[in-house]
Amino acid sequence: MTGPDPRTGGDTPAGTADEAAADRVRRTVAAVWRLESARIVAGLTRLVRDVGLAEELAQEALVAALERWPRSGVPETPGAWLTAVARRRAVDHIRRSKLRERREEELAHELARSPGYGYGDAGGYDGGYDGPADPDDGWSGDARSGAGRSDDEPSGDGPSGDDDDVLRLMFVSCHPVLPTPARVALTLRLLGGLTAGEIARAFLATETVIARRIADAKRALAEEGVAFELPDTEELAERLSSVLEVIYLIFNEGYTATSGEDLLRPSLTLEALRLGRLLARLAPDRSEVHGLVALMEIQESRSAARTGPGGEPVPLHEQNRGRWDPLLVRRGFAALLRARDLGGVPGPYVLQAAIAVTHARAATAEETDWASIAALYRALERLVPTAVVRLNSAIATGMAEGPAAGLARLDTLASEPSLRDYHLLPAARGDLLLRLGRAAEARIEFGRAADLTRNTAERAFLLRRAESAGPPPAPEGPTLGGAAGEFLAGAGLEPATALSYRRTLDRLRRSLGDGLPLTELNAERVAGVFTSVWDGVAPATWNRHRAAVGSFARWAELPEDPVARIPRRTTAPAPARTAPGPAGxxxxxxxxxxxxxxxxxxxxxxxxxxxxxxxxxxxxxxxxxxxxxxxxxxxxxxxxxxxxxxxxxxxxxxxxxxxxxxxxxxxxxxxxxxxxxxxxxxxxxxxxxxxxxxxxxxxxxxxxxxxxxxxxxxxxxxxxxxxxxxxxxxxxxxxxxx
Missing domain, CATH: 1.10.443 (hpI Integrase; Chain A)
Incomplete structure (x- = not known):
């Protein structure tokens, strides 16, 4: 038996046609699920008060669709079909649970009255649902409305339209009781409709790890008794901040991947945009929500221009702005206008969106209003005085006031502990040094940045920048990396001492770069590393690192003692003890x-x-x-x-x-x-x-x-x-x- 082949106009075997039809149905189901899963799971959670159970019931409806739609065809309103089937299964579950509880109570009552009453008289009850529930079981008529129909005949009722359920689900999946990775995974699962495998591929993790993370998150929510409710007014701002943080973390991981071969992961940025737009529709009176959406819209508008033909990164000032997506730019402008219309003091996301808008308004990189951007970053610093914000503010200062001013501000961050392994700090220093004509120093900074990044595309880009800064200067002597290796290999250290010294010197090399000429290993540089890396350690640990660097300096016969500005630390005398035991x-x-x-x-x-x-x-x-x-x-x-x-x-x-x-x-x-x-x-x-x-x-x-x-x-x-x-x-x- 054959049928028409839409690709050729001829005939094709019936089996092939059936397979093609089944494949179309599967794609339809997947698309509907991505669009409707959040609303379905949210509505079910309101019924059963358990996120994990709600998702299981929704998955059962999805399986039913995959089984039946290839035979019966896709319904006119597939979302309504899935919702109706899932709700009926939720009601059946509730009824079975209530009936089981009622029979267990009756059994317990009988046992209490008759000590000799045995389980053999229980009528073989196995906990299953064997008949209609009591009509007065306390459930509303709309929850029971589909009980008499088969799954193939869903009611005409579509989704409940209660957007508050989806908003509640957002707050639950981003609840502060969960660690950040769990919030991200659960949000993508429940609100994004992604499978564990899709999330794992996006974050370069194994499917087992992601599945376990999602399961642990559901269990933690149940154990903590997290209610399926909107936060109270007192905690709304904090909880909303957690939701925005999760969405922006998803976007950032797609915008510049922290590890792997590729710079971009479009699936994550698009999913974060979808979630942000959804949140803006559900919470239209929150300016920070619109600010985040504006920020993501404009940043995503550059995606086509951010990589070259071979996937290599293209810096912002070198991008072909004609490739920026004008629709996303307009959406970003509109979202920022909505945020401003709501009034109030601009929050962090609104300020960042204003910075992105300022970039987007410039037809060329040379027309960028860096003075306004620097002013916006100063305002952002006052709200969020973190090291990363100060780093970006310093770069903006360098563009507005000149590279010397920017470098002076960057150098104040050299001892910031939270930036010690942040590759963009040496990358920014390299750029400013290059603009100042200090190519040899810039080359070292770009090399340091390349060593710190875990993204292959970024590493290759930074190494090319190091090479473009000019050929390395002819070595006038040993470098830090080479000398440290020789010292550890040939100084005749005891194994335990060598291991301890290696840890110290490896950390020093990561902070200063292997290519640093040994003659430039001075007290100022080493003091900066000690302050940024080891400032919070115990005195004995501090002194141990100091001794390691001092031993290396004496072996290398450095002209200046690099630990001269690093005093030994002493332990304060222990207080008097009332019980035997050590102190200090x-x-x-x-x-x-x-x-x-x-x-x-x-x-x-x-x-x-x-x-x-x-x-x-x-x-x-x-x-x-x-x-x-x-x-x-x-x-x-x-x-x-x-x-x-x-x-x-x-x-x-x-x-x-x-x-x-x-x-x-x-x-x-x-x-x-x-x-x-x-x-x-x-x-x-x-x-x-x-x-x-x-x-x-x-x-x-x-x-x-x-x-x-x-x-x-x-x-x-x-x-x-x-x-x-x-x-x-x-x-x-x-x-x-x-």
Whole structure:
């Protein structure tokens, strides 16, 4: 049997025609799902009060469509069909749950009245729904309206039209109880309709990791009892800020990918734009929402001009502005006008949108009103005085007032800890130095920036900029990278000392660049690295880094002592003690130098020291709840945060594990001796107990304690403090103007 082939006008086998029709249906279902999934899941969440269950019910409706539409055809209103089927399944679930609860109550009542009553008299009840629910079960008529129809005959009712449900879903998926990566993944899943595989491909992660992140987020929302409600007036601004942050994070990852081969990930920028436009429709009276939409519209308008034929980045001032999308530019202008019409003090997103609009108004790069942009950045600094905003403000100053003025401001950021690994800081310095005619220095800065970025396209671009700055000057002597390698290889250091010195010198090389002539390793440069990288460490750690640099300088016979401006730090005398035990940070720091201690103990002790969290909270951590990127984890109702020492040890401790308790015993427990929640499903070992942890710490520290009793974990965690920081991405238009 054959049928007409629309491509050729001839005949084609019926099987091929059927396959083509099925493929068209699948594409239709996918498109409808992307458009309607947020509204469907939101409406179901209002019914069942559980985000995870709501998504499962919506997925069941999607499966039903994939099974039936190839046979029956796509309905005239496919969104209404999916909504009706999903709602009926939600009502069936609610009725089954209520009936199960009622029968369980009856059974419990019978058992209470008749102690000898056995389960054999329960009529074989298996919890299933076997008949109509009580008409007075408390559910409204509109929730029951589809109960008598089959799934193939949905009602004519379309989506409820209650946009508040979608807005509630946005606030729930971006709730502050979730770590940032979980918020991003859950938002793309619930509001974007993306599969775990699509999200994983966008963020260069594995599908398993994303699926686990989404599942953990749903579980956390359920455990925290997060209500499916709009925030109260008092917390609305903070919660809305969280939603805007998530949308902009999604956009930024697509606008300039942090890692991978490509500079752009269009699927993410387009999805962020869709979510932003949706939020603007749902919350039309919020100027910051319109400001974010305006910012994204204008930034996205440049996408076609931001890369060359081979995918290489094109800087903003070199872009062909004729390739900017005029429709997106107009949309951005209109969104900013809506934000301004709402009045009030401009917020961070409105100010950034105004900066983007100023760029878009210039027909050529030379016509850009840099004085206005610099003024807008100064206003943004007053609202959001973060290091990244100050970096962009310095670049704008360099364009408005000259490269010397910009470089002077940039140099004030050299010791900023949050920018120490931010590749756009040396990239911006390289650009300003090049404009000042200091090509050799610019070349070094572009090389540093290339070493710091994780994006392949950006790295290649920065290396080309380094090469274009001119040939490297003929070496008049050794460089920092070469000399450090020779020192570590040939100075005859003990293995433990060599490892410690390597860490110090590697950090120094990352901050100053391998190509820095050794003669330029002066006290001012080294002091800047110490201030930006190690200012918050304990005195013993500070002194250890100082000793490493000093030993290297003496070996290299430098003309100037690079640690001359770096004083040794001393530990304040310990207060009088009422109980035996060690005191003083030097005592604790002696532990971090020990390489003979198992990684489990070292990680536990370091985490307690850096977080200041209760011992039971740290021992209660699970591998699946670790947010390694944000350096935090959930333990019960508490967040536990850590710093670089713990961050360096965790991968070794986990050794690829993704589930189960973080800290495990050495042996497997006997049968039925440990609750399943305290067992690692991958190793079969149990959670480390408080008593065992205290014993191990006391045993290890007896030699350091004058009393011979050893320390306690409680004293260790009180000796340290928490407070890791992150680089935010506000105001990245100038530094990220590729």
């Amino acid at each position: 940070e030097d005592w604790w720091d002696a532990l971090w130098l020990r390489t003979d201690i198992p990684v489990r103990e070292r990680t536990l002790w370091r985490l307690l020291y850096e977080s200041g969290a209760p011992v039971t909270a740290v021992l209660g951590l699970d591998a699946e709840r670790l947010d390694l990127a944000d350096r935090r984890a959930r333990s019960g109702r508490r967040w536990v945060r850590w710093r670089s020492g713990t961050a360096a040890l965790l991968p070794e401790l986990l050794a690829g594990r993704t589930r189960g308790p973080l800290f495990l015993t050495d042996r497997r427990p006997g049968p039925a001796r440990t609750p399943s929640a305290d067992l690692c499903p991958e190793t079969g070992r149990a959670r480390l107990s408080y008593e065992r942890a205290e014993y191990l710490f006391a045993r290890t520290t007896r030699a350091l304690d004058p009393s011979g009793r050893g320390g306690t974990l409680g004293r260790l965690r009180k000796a340290g403090s928490a407070g890791p920081g992150d680089v935010d991405r506000h105001g990245t238009d100038e530094a990220g103007s590729l």
